[in-house]
Amino acid sequence: MAAATTKDLAAAAGVSLATVDRVLNNRPNVSEKTKAKVKDAIEKTGFVRNLAAVNLLRNRPYRFRFILPANGDEYLSELLCEVEHTGKVLKNDMTEVETVQLDMADPIAVANYLSGLETSDLEGVAVMAPESPPVRDAIARLHERGLHVVQFLSGQEKLDDIDFVGVNNLAAGSTAAKIVGKFCGGRKGSIMVVAETMQAMDSIERRLGFDRTIARSFAGLRPLPSLETYGNAPRAEKIIANQLQHNADIIAVYVLSSEARLPIKVLQKMSNLKELVVVAHERTPFSEAALVSDEIDAIIAQNPGHAVRSALRILRARSEAREPIAAQENIRIEILLSENL
Amino acid sequence: MAAATTKDLAAAAGVSLATVDRVLNNRPNVSEKTKAKVKDAIEKTGFVRNLAAVNLLRNRPYRFRFILPANGDEYLSELLCEVEHTGKVLKNDMTEVETVQLDMADPIAVANYLSGLETSDLEGVAVMAPESPPVRDAIARLHERGLHVVQFLSGQEKLDDIDFVGVNNLAAGSTAAKIVGKFCGGRKGSIMVVAETMQAMDSIERRLGFDRTIARSFAGLRPLPSLETYGNAPRAEKIIANQLQHNADIIAVYVLSSEARLPIKVLQKMSNLKELVVVAHERTPFSEAALVSDEIDAIIAQNPGHAVRSALRILRARSEAREPIAAQENIRIEILLSENL
DNA sequence: CTTGCATTGAGGTAGGTACCTCAATTATAA
DNA sequence: TTATAATTGAGGTACCTACCTCAATGCAAG
Numbered sequence A, B: 001m002a003a004a005t006t007k008d009l010a011a012a013a014g015v016s017l018a019t020v021d022r023v024l025n026n027r028p029n030v031s032e033k034t035k036a037k038v039k040d041a042i043e044k045t046g047f048v049r050n051l052a053a054v055n056l057l058r059n060r061p062y063r064f065r066f067i068l069p070a071n072g073d074e075y076l077s078e079l080l081c082e083v084e085h086t087g088k089v090l091k092n093d094m095t096e097v098e099t100v101q102l103d104m105a106d107p108i109a110v111a112n113y114l115s116g117l118e119t120s121d122l123e124g125v126a127v128m129a130p131e132s133p134p135v136r137d138a139i140a141r142l143h144e145r146g147l148h149v150v151q152f153l154s155g156q157e158k159l160d161d162i163d164f165v166g167v168n169n170l171a172a173g174s175t176a177a178k179i180v181g182k183f184c185g186g187r188k189g190s191i192m193v194v195a196e197t198m199q200a201m202d203s204i205e206r207r208l209g210f211d212r213t214i215a216r217s218f219a220g221l222r223p224l225p226s227l228e229t230y231g232n233a234p235r236a237e238k239i240i241a242n243q244l245q246h247n248a249d250i251i252a253v254y255v256l257s258s259e260a261r262l263p264i265k266v267l268q269k270m271s272n273l274k275e276l277v278v279v280a281h282e283r284t285p286f287s288e289a290a291l292v293s294d295e296i297d298a299i300i301a302q303n304p305g306h307a308v309r310s311a312l313r314i315l316r317a318r319s320e321a322r323e324p325i326a327a328q329e330n331i332r333i334e335i336l337l338s339e340n341l
Numbered sequence C: 001c002t003t004g005c006a007t008t009g010a011g012g013t014a015g016g017t018a019c020c021t022c023a024a025t026t027a028t029a030a
Numbered sequence D: 001t002t003a004t005a006a007t008t009g010a011g012g013t014a015c016c017t018a019c020c021t022c023a024a025t026g027c028a029a030g
Helices: A006-013 A017-024 A032-045 A051-057 A074-093 A107-115 A133-144 A169-184 A201-217 A233-246 A261-270 A285-292 A304-319 B006-013 B017-024 B032-045 B051-057 B074-093 B107-115 B133-144 B169-184 B201-217 B233-246 B261-270 B285-292 B304-319
Strands: A062-069 A095-102 A124-127 A148-152 A163-165 A189-195 A221-223 A250-255 A277-281 A298-301 A334-336 B062-069 B095-102 B124-127 B148-152 B163-165 B189-195 B221-223 B250-255 B277-281 B298-301 B334-336
Touching (some): A006 A032, A051 B051, A062 A074, A062 A107, A062 A304, A074 A095, A074 A285, A095 A107, A107 A133, A133 A148, A148 A304, A169 A277, A169 A298, A189 A201, A189 A233, A201 A221, A221 A250, A233 A261, A250 A261, A261 A277, A261 A285, A277 A285, A285 A298, A334 B334, B006 B017, B006 B032, B017 B032, B062 B107, B062 B304, B074 B285, B095 B107, B095 B304, B107 B133, B124 B133, B124 B304, B133 B148, B148 B304, B169 B250, B169 B277, B169 B298, B189 B201, B189 B233, B201 B221, B221 B250, B233 B261, B261 B277, B277 B285, B285 B298
Parallel strands (some): A062 A124, A124 A148, A189 A221, A189 A250, A250 A277, A277 A298, B062 B095, B062 B124, B124 B148, B189 B221, B277 B298
Antiparallel strands (some): B298 B334
8 A cells, every 4th residue: 555645635635636735835725624624634544745756846956055164173074074975975865065164263254154145045054163152143043044054063052943963062071081080990190181272162061071070980080270282283292291291190181172183192202192091082084093003092972974964864854844853863972992993 | 057867868868768768777679889878978967866756756665674583682672662763754755664573593484484575565674683594595595586685783694795784793892891891990800791692693702802802901800601691580690699609809790692681680689780890782771770870880882773774774775776875884883881871 | 696705626737767659760680 | 682670769657746827616795
């Protein structure tokens, strides 16, 4: 038995196809009584729109855009790569995916860009931008204008009614702490915490989660004040050397930004990483290699491929007026060891 | 610019629609020269079949069937639940999903069941069955007959040309070992290893991976011989009590079958689980609660929802003669702590 | 009763592909 | 050269929904 069609529905409701169409697509001039008849028939026949037919009819592709930072770390490259790859695969599913990279240091420009987007060009966007009021407002306005928006892996504060793809950074920090704590195996000492910057919301949340779990479960460990590299190599060398010198009891390092390369490279020169417990975020070619060579003990990761596909699935679902499958879109905090790469 | 259609393709190749159709659908009576012209045109125009149209045309749903064990643990319930839920969601994507549960203790019956499946009823099946030659042969024959098959999370030996969904159990065992080892924090002692049975291929592989990693990285730890509960409570109590009694230095427990409930419940009575390092497999309501209450330290899991969706995506792709996205279908070995649930 | 309006029905179109038939052309063999 | 086979083209139908127009009904107020 094939699925019920609009024709079956019309027969079941005892009305014409035209009326069924009017009800299904919320057209005017239908009496309440007729509407009820059709809705009953929908229940009875278990009618569901044939998505294939709908998609065939709208012979315009769904167009989505990822709005990402202009410059960033290796993780960003992974993301770009995933977006491109997934976009290619979805080509034959009526989905076009583009990427735009903006200078996130200029929130006004970002907000302006967002405000300039038109529903006529685009069904939806996934925005990865650091927290800032103008951007937040622009996102809310986009949503009101009917352009679907996903807050993507970002340091944004979660907005009501707007889909979010990414992990809970508080939990991610906690997880890192648990690994660091357990891997230290009861030894006492200090933990170096390195970030690119502590301005970003995600860094702050991770640090918070980290400190909380260390305090609660690992009394012998003392997290040191965050070191901020600002992505600057000489600066990183200086502050890391300085902290190492003044804290002979450092037994672990937590790199909480997604760019682990700079701090790890600096530490390679100054200390024996294999004797330190090192936990970093995000899987990149560099961090993966460091994990295999035992210089990093664990990576806390959010899978960029999952994130990209999840954002696209959500945007697609919203565009088709479907509800996304919440369970599927929950990005996991992955713990990577050299064994489960 | 809308996507290229068969009409565009015909124009580009300088042939008729009929000929394009013959080439695209491998119909006979086309000269090599013409075939080449059309294929060139496919390259040039970037033609891709419009899936919506194809799916519209075949107005029969895709029918897939999960073949699962008749009786099993909590993880099986999770799987059943996921299959049902995903099936519901895919209803409006022309996909019908069923479940059949068979008594896996009778391999001949399973093989017979598989042999009886017809392409006219079904596009494909996902089979979760323990290793056995008759079943393996039946799967291979199904595949030859054009019925798509996925080896699903199973203790099956991986067959050539047949898709597999699930984790590498050797790596899963290794991962468990790394966690156990690190969480023991340099203490010396023995590790209890509990299984439901060591007959299953997955148990064997996990044990192998576990032993290998313990031997290589944790010299102070000694994994004890596997205890097999056979799902029998009195037996479990007896053998666990016996091993506890004869090995006072047990500091860790590794439960390598997907049913952690029985051994954990037994251990709750006989020892202080919070002082032992306990690692188990698979997330279930029970194991999750034990993780939160700190009676289990870590869970090595393969996400049942991912697995189900992955199997269905693969079956769907095969049915549409597409290649599945390999990267997406790789089921991760998840490490769950109470922090990243 | 008529005018006007709200409601319903009938019937058509488009969208891209698969599959079919029948005629027309070309190539190959006898 | 003719007979036969292989190849190609032309044109149609179906799949299901969205959207359109035009006619026909029903009902109410004037």
